Amino acid sequence: MRIEPADLDFTGKRVLVTGAASGIGAAMAETFHGHGATLVLADRNAAGLEAMEHRLPGNRSIPFDQSDLASIQAMAEAAGPVDVLLNNAGVLWAGPFAEMPMEELDRVATINFMGPMRVAHAVGLGMLDRGAGVIVNTSSQLAFHGSAERAVYAATKAGVAQFTKSIAAEWAPRGVRVVAIAPGRTLTSLNRYLLEDDEKRAEALKGIPLDRLAEAPEMARLALLLASDVLGYVVGETVISDGGYVLL
Numbered sequence: 001m002r003i004e005p006a007d008l009d010f011t012g013k014r015v016l017v018t019g020a021a022s023g024i025g026a027a028m029a030e031t032f033h034g035h036g037a038t039l040v041l042a043d044r045n046a047a048g049l050e051a052m053e054h055r056l057p058g059n060r061s062i063p064f065d066q067s068d069l070a071s072i073q074a075m076a077e078a079a080g081p082v083d084v085l086l087n088n089a090g091v092l093w094a095g096p097f098a099e100m101p102m103e104e105l106d107r108v109a110t111i112n113f114m115g116p117m118r119v120a121h122a123v124g125l126g127m128l129d130r131g132a133g134v135i136v137n138t139s140s141q142l143a144f145h146g147s148a149e150r151a152v153y154a155a156t157k158a159g160v161a162q163f164t165k166s167i168a169a170e171w172a173p174r175g176v177r178v179v180a181i182a183p184g185r186t187l188t189s190l191n192r193y194l195l196e197d198d199e200k201r202a203e204a205l206k207g208i209p210l211d212r213l214a215e216a217p218e219m220a221r222l223a224l225l226l227a228s229d230v231l232g233y234v235v236g237e238t239v240i241s242d243g244g245y246v247l248l
Helices: 023-034 046-055 071-079 100-128 150-176 197-205 215-227
Strands: 013-018 038-042 060-062 084-087 133-138 174-182 236-239
Touching: 013 023, 013 071, 013 236, 023 038, 023 084, 023 215, 038 046, 038 071, 046 060, 046 197, 060 071, 071 100, 084 174, 084 215, 100 133, 100 150, 133 150, 133 215, 133 236, 150 174, 174 215
Parallel strands: 013 038, 013 084, 038 060, 084 133, 133 174, 174 236
Antiparallel strands: none
């Protein structure tokens, strides 16, 4: 059976994107906008959100801090009823674990692990009340394949994958479908500084059978498919999109 344009039409759907000012979040916003969605763009980068509003007119933005519970709750209340949550915001700290300042450990763990759970809770309660909704969490290939100098980041993303499974089991019978994507090495502003020269880029490509880095729109299109009824029978899964990295 064919996938028709109507199957990927999000007209009339309200889609909340966290981390929407750049990277995969910005690509998600553009992709869902192109498929008719009404967007609520959330990020701590107010200037970046303003730029996104100019690029994607007719949508609104809400600055928020995912490390702060009160800010998350205020953002969720301001967003109003949401049909699809793209629970994407996160941060990266790269370096030897022994050299990681304790305040950075706490920051990354709070934003990347507690943050998505808090956002899912704040937004998901309304979905449960209405008996409908989709949550797409952003995990990482490192949830399934460890990496030196990414210990805390990898641990938080593994937590997101497990949270996705567990909350999906609870909420699917109540009409709320929860899934996740696990991007591989995707060139974004979050990691561009780690790939700024040929030697670093060559090192990053090692172990990727496809022999290239991903582009943010590729992850956005995966999220679009998972959020649509096309893949409406997918529940609790974290879909890896990494060019084959975890195979090796």
